[in-house]
Amino acid sequence: MIKVSFRQAVTPDRLLGRMNATMRFVLTGALALGAALxxxxxxxxxxxxxxxxxxxxxxxxxxxxxxxxxRTRKDLPA
Structure with missing residues (x-):
């Protein structure tokens, strides 16, 4: 969960939807590619x-x- 929070904290508000859609696309594509391989x-x-x-x-x-x-971060960027 910390990765999602970090991505959302560093992504500008106007790009949040695109970032989330891109991450879902990449992860789903990796699952499909891994299954085929x-x-x-x-x-x-x-x-x-x-x-x-x-x-x-x-x-x-x-x-x-x-x-x-x-891994070593104590807080998220503001």
Missing amino acids: AGLLGEFVGIRAALWAGAALFATVWVPIFFSPL
């Missing part, structure tokens, strides 16, 4: 290898968050 991977290398690849990628999700400047 997972299906292809499962088809060509097998389900077990696809699950291991997914688990390995899922285990690295914390890396960008760990190095993000948002």
Whole structure:
């Protein structure tokens, strides 16, 4: 939730709708692309290898968050 609050705090009021629509589009597109890639991977290398690849990628999700400047922020910009 802090990411949404941060995005809304730094985005000018006149662009809030566009920013939210863009984020939804990008995230929904990433889900669709990930599902398609997972299906292809499962088809060509097998389900077990696809699950291991997914688990390995899922285990690295914390890396960008760990190095993000948002992690150490105490307050949102005014």
